[in-house]
Amino acid sequence: MKRTGWAVxxxxxxxxxxxxxxxxxxxxESTPAFTAxxxxxxxxxxxxxxxxxLSRASDTHFGFLMSAVGLTWFLAALSxxxxxxxxxxxxxxxxxxxxxxxxxxxxxxxxxxxxxLVYVTVATAYVILAVGPVLFQLFGENTGCSDCPANELxxxxxxxxxxxxxxxxxxxxxxxCAATIWVLVRRWRAASAPLxxxxxxxxxxxxxxxxxxxxxxxxxAASQTVANVLFWLLLFAVGSVPxxxxxxxLRTRLARASVAxxxxxxxxARDPESTLSALRGALGDPSLGLAYWLxxxxxxxxxxxxxxxxxxESQGRRTTLVEHDGAVVAAFIHDSSLDAELAGAVxxxxxxxxxxxxxxxxxxxxxxxxxxxxxxxPDLMFRMSRDGTYLDFKGDRADLxxxxxxxxxxxxxxxxxxxxxxxxxxxxxxALDTGDVATGDYELTLDGVQRTFEARIVRDGEEAVLIxxxxxxxxxxxxxxRSSRVRLVRAGDEARRRLERNLHDGAQQRLxxxxxxxxxxxxxxxxxxxxxxxxxxxxxxxxxxxxEELRELARGxxxxxxxxxxxxxxxxxxxxxxxxxxGVTVPPDRLPPAVEAAAYYVISEALANVxxxxxASAVEISVTRQNGRAVIxxxxxxxxxxxxxxxxxxxxxxxxxxxxxxxLKVESEPGAGTRIRAEFPCE
Amino acid sequence: MRVVIAEDSVLLREGVVRILAEAGFDVVxxxxxxDELMLKxxxxxxxxxxxxxxxxxxxxxxxxxxxxxxxxKHPGVGVLVLxxxxxxxxxxxxxxxxAEGVGYLLKDRISDMHEFADAVRRVGDGGSALDPTIxxxxxxxxxxxxxxxxxxxxxxxxxxxxxxxxxxQGIAERLVVTERAVxxxxxxxxxxxxxxxxxxxxxxxxxxxxxxxx
Numbered sequence: 001m002k003r004t005g006w007a008v009x010x011x012x013x014x015x016x017x018x019x020x021x022x023x024x025x026x027x028x029e030s031t032p033a034f035t036a037x038x039x040x041x042x043x044x045x046x047x048x049x050x051x052x053x054l055s056r057a058s059d060t061h062f063g064f065l066m067s068a069v070g071l072t073w074f075l076a077a078l079s080x081x082x083x084x085x086x087x088x089x090x091x092x093x094x095x096x097x098x099x100x101x102x103x104x105x106x107x108x109x110x111x112x113x114x115x116x117l118v119y120v121t122v123a124t125a126y127v128i129l130a131v132g133p134v135l136f137q138l139f140g141e142n143t144g145c146s147d148c149p150a151n152e153l154x155x156x157x158x159x160x161x162x163x164x165x166x167x168x169x170x171x172x173x174x175x176x177c178a179a180t181i182w183v184l185v186r187r188w189r190a191a192s193a194p195l196x197x198x199x200x201x202x203x204x205x206x207x208x209x210x211x212x213x214x215x216x217x218x219x220x221a222a223s224q225t226v227a228n229v230l231f232w233l234l235l236f237a238v239g240s241v242p243x244x245x246x247x248x249x250l251r252t253r254l255a256r257a258s259v260a261x262x263x264x265x266x267x268x269a270r271d272p273e274s275t276l277s278a279l280r281g282a283l284g285d286p287s288l289g290l291a292y293w294l295x296x297x298x299x300x301x302x303x304x305x306x307x308x309x310x311x312x313e314s315q316g317r318r319t320t321l322v323e324h325d326g327a328v329v330a331a332f333i334h335d336s337s338l339d340a341e342l343a344g345a346v347x348x349x350x351x352x353x354x355x356x357x358x359x360x361x362x363x364x365x366x367x368x369x370x371x372x373x374x375x376x377x378p379d380l381m382f383r384m385s386r387d388g389t390y391l392d393f394k395g396d397r398a399d400l401x402x403x404x405x406x407x408x409x410x411x412x413x414x415x416x417x418x419x420x421x422x423x424x425x426x427x428x429x430x431a432l433d434t435g436d437v438a439t440g441d442y443e444l445t446l447d448g449v450q451r452t453f454e455a456r457i458v459r460d461g462e463e464a465v466l467i468x469x470x471x472x473x474x475x476x477x478x479x480x481x482r483s484s485r486v487r488l489v490r491a492g493d494e495a496r497r498r499l500e501r502n503l504h505d506g507a508q509q510r511l512x513x514x515x516x517x518x519x520x521x522x523x524x525x526x527x528x529x530x531x532x533x534x535x536x537x538x539x540x541x542x543x544x545x546x547x548e549e550l551r552e553l554a555r556g557x558x559x560x561x562x563x564x565x566x567x568x569x570x571x572x573x574x575x576x577x578x579x580x581x582x583g584v585t586v587p588p589d590r591l592p593p594a595v596e597a598a599a600y601y602v603i604s605e606a607l608a609n610v611x612x613x614x615x616a617s618a619v620e621i622s623v624t625r626q627n628g629r630a631v632i633x634x635x636x637x638x639x640x641x642x643x644x645x646x647x648x649x650x651x652x653x654x655x656x657x658x659x660x661x662x663x664l665k666v667e668s669e670p671g672a673g674t675r676i677r678a679e680f681p682c683e
Numbered sequence: 684m685r686v687v688i689a690e691d692s693v694l695l696r697e698g699v700v701r702i703l704a705e706a707g708f709d710v711v712x713x714x715x716x717x718d719e720l721m722l723k724x725x726x727x728x729x730x731x732x733x734x735x736x737x738x739x740x741x742x743x744x745x746x747x748x749x750x751x752x753x754x755x756k757h758p759g760v761g762v763l764v765l766x767x768x769x770x771x772x773x774x775x776x777x778x779x780x781x782a783e784g785v786g787y788l789l790k791d792r793i794s795d796m797h798e799f800a801d802a803v804r805r806v807g808d809g810g811s812a813l814d815p816t817i818x819x820x821x822x823x824x825x826x827x828x829x830x831x832x833x834x835x836x837x838x839x840x841x842x843x844x845x846x847x848x849x850x851x852q853g854i855a856e857r858l859v860v861t862e863r864a865v866x867x868x869x870x871x872x873x874x875x876x877x878x879x880x881x882x883x884x885x886x887x888x889x890x891x892x893x894x895x896x897x
Binding site: 540543544547548551554555559560561563564565568569570572573575576577581 | 743744767768770771772773776791794820821824
């Protein structure tokens with residue numbers, strides 16, 4: 001107990017002694033024992049309550065007020081004195097404790113006067129309770145007590161003045177009472193559940209006390225007997241109020257006892273939610289909020305990990321910070337009526353658990369950021385142990401050899417084909433032993449589709465992390481590119497072979513026979529000039545044939561006019577030689593040579609196909625430029641049904657077109673003619 | 684008739700010179716390049732220049748360009764272009780404005796000395812000589828139905844020979860008929876193709892070619 005408390009108790013004992021002496025020596029006190037006992041009960045209940053409150057750092061304000069009520073209560077005892085002056089002073093000062101009481105009541109539980117109205121009410125109460133009795137004493141005869149000493153303080157004996165003062169007194173008293181009730185009702189309606197539990201006993205007893213006081217104020221003038229009865233009632237009603245205050249204090253004391261339970265509960269709490277409910281139970285505040293501090297991000301998060309604006313949350317409420325090892329780890333947001341000391345005790349009790357949970361939150365937060373980062377990477381990832389057991393993974397179900405729920409805990413040897421598993425384990429071993437990144441490609445058949453993956457294996461402590469990328473598409477493209485190159489080379493080889501064969505079988509044979517014929521003619525020239533002439537004529541014929549064949553060969557290799565005069569001129573010759581009518585639409589300007597050549601061969605091949613298969617009656621060739629592309633179309637009205645995959649002519653064209661980043665499309669529905677469309681990029 | 688020859692292959696050039704000399708032509712100059720040809724044409728004012736289409740330095744269409752230049756600067760000199768290949772596009776370039784004193788033949792034609800000399804003479808006289816390959820391509824080109832189908836086989840033959848640049852007399856000799864008969868065919872052809880009659884041979888060539896190219 002503090003020094004102030006001891007002083008109050010000391011004063012209380014001294015005043016009790018004086019009061020008792022006055023009561024028991026009084027010659028106008030009819031029931032001294034009862035009066036003494038009743039007043040002692042009331043006074044000491046206030047003193048006791050005051051002392052208890054004084055001992056609590058947060059309640060010293062009440063302590064003073066309650067102590068003041070209790071100590072000034074003894075002032076009324078002065079009126080028991082047989083000495084006229086002392087008696088008169090007692091009659092003047094008896095109402096002072098009531099003023100302190102109203103002050104205490106209106107500042108409960110916050111400890112200060114909140115609004116101007118409350119302040120005015122309390123001030124008025126002090127004035128009327130201090131001044132009112134003085135006025136009565138100055139203007140009025142001491143009535144209603146025949147044994148009492150004479151009123152020593154009387155200045156003018158005027159019943160009119162007393163009535164007038166009484167009226168003002170009653171009006172002001174009514175104002176004080178009404179204002180007090182108004183304030184208390186408002187406070188009650190605004191109060192939260194834990195606050196109401198503290199307010200309830202205080203308000204109930206106070207309401208009774210005030211009700212009795214009002215009654216007494218109205219009827220005491222009418223009948224002294226009734227006034228006496230009401231005064232006694234008031235005495236006990238007021239006396240019960242500190243008991244109510246004590247109950248309120250006791251409630252927080254009980255809550256404090258629950259801190260011990262809290263420690264146990266927190267120890268058992270497995271997650272932030274159960275920690276929160278333990279804290280709510282311990283502090284008796286179901287609206288209590290909990291926030292964790294994330295020091296690396298300088299942010300508050302709630303128990304679910306969502307970001308939280310502590311300042312906005314604690315609007316109209318109070319925040320108690322929880323520290324651990326000198327660093328803030330969390331905060332409660334609680335009702336401001338909550339006992340600060342209790343909140344402090346709970347904070348201290350919970351600091352260890354909250355520090356632990358805070359670090360879990362921190363990890364969870366960084367983990368979720370980590371996850372988000374990982375999820376943004378399209379690669380598959382696996383965490384594996386040295387023996388090939390899958391520990392964790394990230395990726396799409398479609399990329400896994402087994403369902404995800406079966407994967408973790410399984411061994412690669414049981415899931416992957418033996419050869420792949422073997423290589424994988426070798427890679428893991430290598431990565432774990434050397435710390436170098438091991439890489440390798442492997443193929444898997446997933447859902448019946450052959451896919452190629454590229455794995456990079458990285459050491460992470462005792463475990464290996466695999467970063468796996470699906471490279472099937474790239475592999476396929478590479479494969480296509482390779483085979484198209486091979487086809488181009490083959491087509492070139494084939495063309496050269498054909499050229500060689502044509503030269504050998506055609507022109508060369510003819511030249512050989514020509515040479516023979518010339519020798520023969522030479523030999524026969526003298527003996528048989530006619531035969532020589534016949535031989536020379538034949539040789540001449542043979543020579544014309546050889547020249548014709550050479551010309552055709554050369555044109556097939558590359559028509560000179562194409563490079564010299566462009567597509568339009570070359571197509572004119574091509575169209576002229578076609579067996580069906582050919583319409584040609586070509587822009588007058590030249591296209592890039594490579595595009596012209598490709599277009600020429602596409603059209604040439606298309607026309608050859610028309611001649612061979614289409615049975616067409618007309619062909620339309622159009623070359624246009626559209627949006628930076630050269631579009632070549634050859635459409636016939638023949639039988640259709642051409643298959644670009646069959647026959648090397650069209651597939652050779654595909655390679656030629658694709659080599660220029662072009663696209664070749666063949667539409668050839670049976671019976672609907674054939675339309676070959678080639679597009680080339682052409683700026 | 685004075686002739687200048689431009690041909691980079693000396694062997695072929697000498698052969699042509701010999702053939703022409705034998706046929707009674709006076710070969711006044713020989714050239715191996717386009718520039719040389721222009722020099723010779725300027726210096727010797729020949730009646731006809733026989734030009735190989737491919738010559739140094741690029742071996743593409745130097746002869747053709749030289750031919751155009753000669754026709755522009757020396758309108759009195761006939762130009763006969765020889766080519767290893769026959770390209771209708773080149774023929775049309777040469778004949779773009781006029782068929783007067785122009786010829787375009789496949790080199791192979793040289794071997795038929797008589798025909799060749801005839802063509803050179805026609806060109807030198809301001810007529811024209813178009814290679815039968817081109818003509819047959821033009822005449823034989825497949826078309827949607829048109830007046831050409833109305834011609835008889837004989838008329839087609841006459842049409843082709845007209846397109847080659849031959850005169851009625853030349854056509855008559857070639858077909859071994861009278862000139863009168865040829866004239867009749869020509870009139871028929873022109874009326875069937877709804878072409879206005881043309882008297883001069885070189886104008887006739889242009890009209891027929893324009894029709895055939897359609």
